[in-house]
Amino acid sequence: MAAPLLEVRDLRVTFTTPRGTVRAVDSVGFTVESGRTLGIVGESGSGKSVTSLAVMGLHRGAVEVGGSVALAGQELTGLTERELGKVRGRRMAMIFQDPLSSLHPYYTVGEQIAEHFRVHFRSGRAAARRRAVDMLGEVGIPEPARRAGEYPHQFSGGMRQRAMIAMALACEPELLIADEPTTALDVTVQAQILELIARLQQERGLGVVMITHDLGVVARVAHEVLVMYGGRAVEQAPVDALFADPAHPYTRGLLDSLPRLDTADDEPLPFIPGSPPSLLLPAPGCAFAPRCPRAAERCTGERPEPAAYGDGTGRTVACHFAGVRAVEEAAR
Amino acid sequence: MIVYLARRLLALAGVLLAIAAVTFLIFYVLPADPAAAACGKTCSAERLADVRVHLGLDQPLWRQFADFLTGIFTGRTLGTGQYAVTCDFPCLGYSYESSLPVWDLLMDRLPVSASLALGAAVLWLILGLGAGVTAALRKDTATDKALMVGAVAAASLPVYFTSVMLIHGVIRIAGLLPYPTYQAFTDNPLGWASNLLLPWTALALLYAAMYARQSRGSMIEAMAEPYIRTARAKGMPERTVVVKHGLRSGMTPILTIFGIDLGGLLAGAVITESIFGLPGIGRLFYGALVNSDQPVVLGVTLLAAFFIVVANLVVDLLYAVIDPRVRY
Amino acid sequence: MTETTLLSVRDLTMTFPGRRSATGRRGAPVRAVDGVSFDLAAGQTLGLVGESGCGKSTTGRMLVRLLEPTSGRVAFEGRDISRLSQGALRPLRRHLQMVFQDPHSSLNPRQTVARIISEPLLVQGWSAGDARRRAAELMELVGLIPEHIDRYPHEFSGGQAQRIGIARSLATSPRLIVADEPVSALDVSVQAQIVNLMERLRAELGLAYVFIAHDLSVVKRVSDRVAVMYLGRIVEIGDKASLYENPQHPYTRALLSAVPLPDPAAERRRERIVLLGDPPSPAAPPPGCTFHPRCPKAQEICRTERPLLRLAASREVACHFPGD
Numbered sequence: 005m006a007a008p009l010l011e012v013r014d015l016r017v018t019f020t021t022p023r024g025t026v027r028a029v030d031s032v033g034f035t036v037e038s039g040r041t042l043g044i045v046g047e048s049g050s051g052k053s054v055t056s057l058a059v060m061g062l063h064r065g066a067v068e069v070g071g072s073v074a075l076a077g078q079e080l081t082g083l084t085e086r087e088l089g090k091v092r093g094r095r096m097a098m099i100f101q102d103p104l105s106s107l108h109p110y111y112t113v114g115e116q117i118a119e120h121f122r123v124h125f126r127s128g129r130a131a132a133r134r135r136a137v138d139m140l141g142e143v144g145i146p147e148p149a150r151r152a153g154e155y156p157h158q159f160s161g162g163m164r165q166r167a168m169i170a171m172a173l174a175c176e177p178e179l180l181i182a183d184e185p186t187t188a189l190d191v192t193v194q195a196q197i198l199e200l201i202a203r204l205q206q207e208r209g210l211g212v213v214m215i216t217h218d219l220g221v222v223a224r225v226a227h228e229v230l231v232m233y234g235g236r237a238v239e240q241a242p243v244d245a246l247f248a249d250p251a252h253p254y255t256r257g258l259l260d261s262l263p264r265l266d267t268a269d270d271e272p273l274p275f276i277p278g279s280p281p282s283l284l285l286p287a288p289g290c291a292f293a294p295r296c297p298r299a300a301e302r303c304t305g306e307r308p309e310p311a312a313y314g315d316g317t318g319r320t321v322a323c324h325f326a327g328v329r330a331v332e333e334a335a336r
Numbered sequence: 337m338i339v340y341l342a343r344r345l346l347a348l349a350g351v352l353l354a355i356a357a358v359t360f361l362i363f364y365v366l367p368a369d370p371a372a373a374a375c376g377k378t379c380s381a382e383r384l385a386d387v388r389v390h391l392g393l394d395q396p397l398w399r400q401f402a403d404f405l406t407g408i409f410t411g412r413t414l415g416t417g418q419y420a421v422t423c424d425f426p427c428l429g430y431s432y433e434s435s436l437p438v439w440d441l442l443m444d445r446l447p448v449s450a451s452l453a454l455g456a457a458v459l460w461l462i463l464g465l466g467a468g469v470t471a472a473l474r475k476d477t478a479t480d481k482a483l484m485v486g487a488v489a490a491a492s493l494p495v496y497f498t499s500v501m502l503i504h505g506v507i508r509i510a511g512l513l514p515y516p517t518y519q520a521f522t523d524n525p526l527g528w529a530s531n532l533l534l535p536w537t538a539l540a541l542l543y544a545a546m547y548a549r550q551s552r553g554s555m556i557e558a559m560a561e562p563y564i565r566t567a568r569a570k571g572m573p574e575r576t577v578v579v580k581h582g583l584r585s586g587m588t589p590i591l592t593i594f595g596i597d598l599g600g601l602l603a604g605a606v607i608t609e610s611i612f613g614l615p616g617i618g619r620l621f622y623g624a625l626v627n628s629d630q631p632v633v634l635g636v637t638l639l640a641a642f643f644i645v646v647a648n649l650v651v652d653l654l655y656a657v658i659d660p661r662v663r664y
Numbered sequence: 665m666t667e668t669t670l671l672s673v674r675d676l677t678m679t680f681p682g683r684r685s686a687t688g689r690r691g692a693p694v695r696a697v698d699g700v701s702f703d704l705a706a707g708q709t710l711g712l713v714g715e716s717g718c719g720k721s722t723t724g725r726m727l728v729r730l731l732e733p734t735s736g737r738v739a740f741e742g743r744d745i746s747r748l749s750q751g752a753l754r755p756l757r758r759h760l761q762m763v764f765q766d767p768h769s770s771l772n773p774r775q776t777v778a779r780i781i782s783e784p785l786l787v788q789g790w791s792a793g794d795a796r797r798r799a800a801e802l803m804e805l806v807g808l809i810p811e812h813i814d815r816y817p818h819e820f821s822g823g824q825a826q827r828i829g830i831a832r833s834l835a836t837s838p839r840l841i842v843a844d845e846p847v848s849a850l851d852v853s854v855q856a857q858i859v860n861l862m863e864r865l866r867a868e869l870g871l872a873y874v875f876i877a878h879d880l881s882v883v884k885r886v887s888d889r890v891a892v893m894y895l896g897r898i899v900e901i902g903d904k905a906s907l908y909e910n911p912q913h914p915y916t917r918a919l920l921s922a923v924p925l926p927d928p929a930a931e932r933r934r935e936r937i938v939l940l941g942d943p944p945s946p947a948a949p950p951p952g953c954t955f956h957p958r959c960p961k962a963q964e965i966c967r968t969e970r971p972l973l974r975l976a977a978s979r980e981v982a983c984h985f986p987g988d
Binding site: 047048057071095160161162163190191192193194195196198201217218219221222223224226243244247248254257258261262263264265266269272273274275276277279280 | 715716820821822823824825851852853854855856857859860863864878879881882884885886908918919920921922923924925926927928929930931936939940941942943958
Binding site for chain 1: 473476561562563565566567568569570571572573574576579580584585624658660661
């Protein structure tokens with residue numbers, strides 16, 4: 005069997021801060037296949053963005069990244085910065101939450117799309133410039149030749165994110181990591197961008213990692229879902245299985261607590277008490293235990309590891325009681 | 337753009353006018369009598385009265401000021417009858433001390449001060465930005481800490497101390513260079529440089545230290561911008577990331593202080609010029625101040641203000657070139 | 665309407681002078697809010713939704729007179745407050761309070777919770793002791809631990825800080841609270857807590873809310889009536905149930921269809937109306953119906969004639985071709 009497009013195993017990211025070390029991501033693993041989308045959901049501090057930056061090798065400073073990241077079988081951890089530079093932007097690309105600050109204010113949009121094309125393909129200026137204009141056209145920017153000569157501040161929010169996508173895909177990468185790409189956008193523009201990513205994915209067979217806090221976005225675009233909490237993977241499942249029957253108490257609590265367009269709202273919203281955990285003072289047991297309705301003594305002392313859920317979907321859940329619940333329901 | 341430039345030039349004229357007025361007023365209220373200064377020590381009361389008339393000191397203050405301003409643009413005639421002297425455009429009056437036109441005095445000394453300022457500026461930019469950017473890229477390492485400790489030390493040394501140490505060490509003890517005597521660049525470029533080397537160093541050290549701290553800060557800020565992460569995510573080589581994406585935004589704030597610093601120094605560095613015996617505007621100013629030589633003090637003040645205001649304008653215009661978001 | 669009208673807004677308009685450029689030249693004036701009218705009954709919640717730049721926050725600020733409207737009137741219990749002087753406004757202030765989006769930046773970091781919550785009471789002339797006792801009661805009411813009264817804002821999480829903001833707004837027993845994106849800065853798992861708290865407080869204290877948000881799901885949850893704004897104008901306003909089930913304005917329809925549902929099967933079945941482009945700048949609004957450049961049903965008349973709010977399917981819609 006061929007290696008998956010992206011395989012992450014036992015990823016650990018540790019920051020050294022003046023107030024102590026923070027294990028922002030702990031033993032996270034997942035795979036992404038070509039043409040498929042993995043949605044990574046989580047709240048602030050869940051480690052979802054830290055994970056994506058670690059995959060791209062973009063952490064700088066007092067950070068330690070452990071574990072394995074393999075792109076189409078090629079191990080990326082341990083590569084030198086120069087070797088990694090040949091992969092970044094060329095075979096895997098990334099777009100970010102705020103397109104305005106993610107684009108350099110001093111260079112034209114066309115130049116920013118063209119510059120790494122020149123580096124990766126050793127092409128001339130003219131060819132790279134043509135490529136930039138083509139890419140802008142492909143992401144649906146009208147008059148691409150003229151707009152390529154404009155600066156990011158002359159673009160609207162949605163146009164800027166389109167330009168970011170054009171930039172990310174200029175070198176025909178196989179993997180696109182999108183870190184909250186629509187969070188800063190209005191909902192009607194968000195719909196356009198999600199549609200655009202889906203179209204480009206289909207045309208190019210891209211593997212996509214979609215990082216978001218919005219369960220609606222995940223339901224719309226993802227094939228597989230990874231739910232993160234407190235730096236750990238708490239549940240991982242195909243999208244339909246996850247939404248139809250969330251197995252981890254956190255996933256369930258999150259889904260239940262969403263105000264929704266498609267349900268009545270006569271009853272008070274169920275809610276998760278408390279707030280997301282501080283990574284500075286990690287609890288020895290399950291990170292969700294202090295907020296969990298099912299928490300027992302075991303949960304505060306012993307950390308649950310992701311284990312097969314056994315519903316035939318390949319789902320894994322990190323909860324001491326997830327399996328038990330499955331058994332209970334089978335008996336009923 | 338043209339409207340903007342016109343507006344700025346108008347503002348520039350306004351600022352200069354205000355500075356001239358304030359300087360004028362300060363001298364007017366000072367107890368020292370300019371006529372006595374101009375007349376010299378062995379001056380009879382009669383002669384003093386003549387001088388007063390000759391200098392226009394018998395006129396009301398606003399009239400004196402108006403005459404002064406007219407002189408700058410059209411030249412003027414001082415005194416009447418047999419004592420009349422034509423002061424050509426641009427007339428800043430005559431020095432009481434030497435009786436030479438202030439404009440000529442300034443222009444004589446400008447090359448010295450400009451040489452000192454420009455040479456030192458090149459030196460402090462290289463040293464300061466080099467140290468600052470290096471420290472920023474190696475943030476929190478031993479290199480960074482060493483550079484910043486060095487910068488604090490250099491910044492806390494007064495110019496006269498550094499100058500004296502340099503003179504003592506390099507000239508007296510090591511005997512590497514002769515004691516500086518200014519030589520014009522056009523006469524002897526090598527002599528010009530070797531004689532200015534020490535004053536450049538003395539002046540540049542202080543500025544380099546300040547620039548190192550400033551540029552470290554703004555470079556760290558620039559390198560933390562999300563667009564730097566984007567450039568890395570595109571696989572740009574780190575050197576390109578730093579030079580093309582980081583430096584250009586990191587150095588923009590430096591431009592502002594550089595404009596003001598250089599503008600200020602062009603009109604003379606009093607201490608450095610005095611210690612190294614350079615016949616620059618700074619020394620001219622010091623001498624004039626001591627002798628209440630009002631026309632010279634006024635002239636130097638105006639020239640200094642002019643340089644600073646113009647430097648500011650140039651900086652603002654450069655911003656529009658560097659940052660496409662700025663449009664005039 | 666049988667209930668007493670608490671707030672009556674007529675033709676509310678806000679025109680900001682154009683921004684000065686670097687040269688000092690002024691741009692065109694921006695009409696951020698353009699002729700907004702609605703009524704709000706005591707104890708009810710009006711949801712105000714729209715995308716960035718639609719004028720919903722500016723409207724909210726005019727309702728509590730943080731901004732003085734350019735024209736139009738805001739009648740609170742029948743009295744026009746839009747032109748009152750600050751002095752004349754002071755006795756009314758206690759009835760009109762505001763809750764802001766970012767809980768931490770809207771609380772003074774150097775003040776204790778006691779001080780923050782009792783501030784509006786001290787302004788109203790309460791004694792320090794009474795104000796402190798009241799602050800402790802309010803903390804309990806909003807689900808905070810009264811013993812934490814002497815702590816500072818940074819010692820609280822985002823959700824708790826928003827509770828402090830709510831407690832402060834409740835201090836003077838207001839009748840109307842304008843909440844500007846009160847949950848959008850909070851984590852998803854915390855949003856429901858604050859939504860529930862606000863609903864409970866409304867029931868217990870008989871509050872009326874103007875609930876401003878971009879999140880249509882949250883607005884649906886909390887509102888009795890909903891107004892949809894686009895480029896400074898209300899394009900549709902009506903009862904929540906009918907507006908969400910049967911939107912009449914093409915913009916409302918597009919907005920609702922753009923919201924992703926947390927249900928993958930439904931997402932695949934859904935027919936989406938994807939609008940073109942971004943919302944235009946309020947500094948240069950299109951002529952006629954301001955929505956026409958993005959509207960899938962735009963006709964010639966939409967380009968030239970501005971549609972006014974009028975009755976359609978039991979609510980008011982500003983569209984030449986409402987419905988399907």
